[in-house]
Amino acid sequence: MQLDLNLLAALDALLEEGSVAGAAARLHVTAPAMSRSLGRIRRTTGDQILVRTGRTMTPTPYAIAVREQVHALLHQVRGVLAPSRELDLATLERTFTLRWHDSLVALSGPALLAAVRGQAPGVRLRFVPESSVDTPELRRGEVDLEANASRASAPDVRAERVTESRPVIVAAQGHPLTRVEAVTAEQYAAAEHINISRRGRLSNVVDDALAQLGLTRRVVATAPTEAAAFEFARESDLLATAPEATTRSAVADLGLVVLPLPLELPSAPVYLSWHQRYDTDPAHTWLRTLARTALTTCQ
The missing domain is CATH 3.40.190.10 (Periplasmic binding protein-like II)
Structure with missing residues (x-):
């Protein structure tokens, strides 16, 4: 069966409003369009969902039983398709793995850790050593942020030159x-x-x-x-x-x-590198900002 997520929104509106006209107004569609959606929902679920009782419509026992579940599911879907970009640092709990050149860890690591602990006490940093060979951990998501003298060549890896030293x-x-x-x-x-x-x-x-x-x-x-x-x-x-x-x-x-x-x-450059999957990740963006500051001010 091919599911239409629009029906989930229509079902939620119908159960909240208790009428076709009210649900139509809520979703900014015409009453005939909402009536057709109700017909499709009835065929999909095998239940009448809303039945007319005099001048009003009454939800069926099945509709009453799934009302909260439908509302919760719609909220989850919206969270996936339109995620909130608000970041609550006070409650953020996350572990970031950073593969930095050892000299950069010694120079800028303490400042970065102090900034992270001051803003997001639930965040932990794992500094891991560089490998003697090129490794794909950054692309696989096993490393969140790299800092070294090499500019990444992979097209899906971002590289920003943040500072340099003679x-x-x-x-x-x-x-x-x-x-x-x-x-x-x-x-x-x-x-x-x-x-x-x-x-x-x-x-x-x-x-x-x-x-x-x-x-x-x-x-x-x-x-x-x-x-x-x-x-x-x-x-x-x-x-x-x-x-x-x-x-x-x-x-x-x-x-x-x-x-x-x-x-x-x-001068020897210092590049900050990350995978493009984190471009719009609020927590990762926040960490990159702190790392950039630590790397530039501690040089």
């Missing part, structure tokens, strides 16, 4: 380059380096820039995170090259030195 050199106190007035590209290339790569890559855009100057550098190790690379730099004469925003803890907690990079490199 690359700098991180070195241990006492490193020879900390004693020169201005580090040159030749001096930088002559030092030994630790590369930061979650995939273990021994080269990156730095090497491309050096190659254009006819220079090469020696990368003796890789580390998967900035934090790990900074520990290596503190305990050796290796140089780490990282976005300036991620070096705050290196300077404050590890006593490292930050130096200008003598190469023309673009």
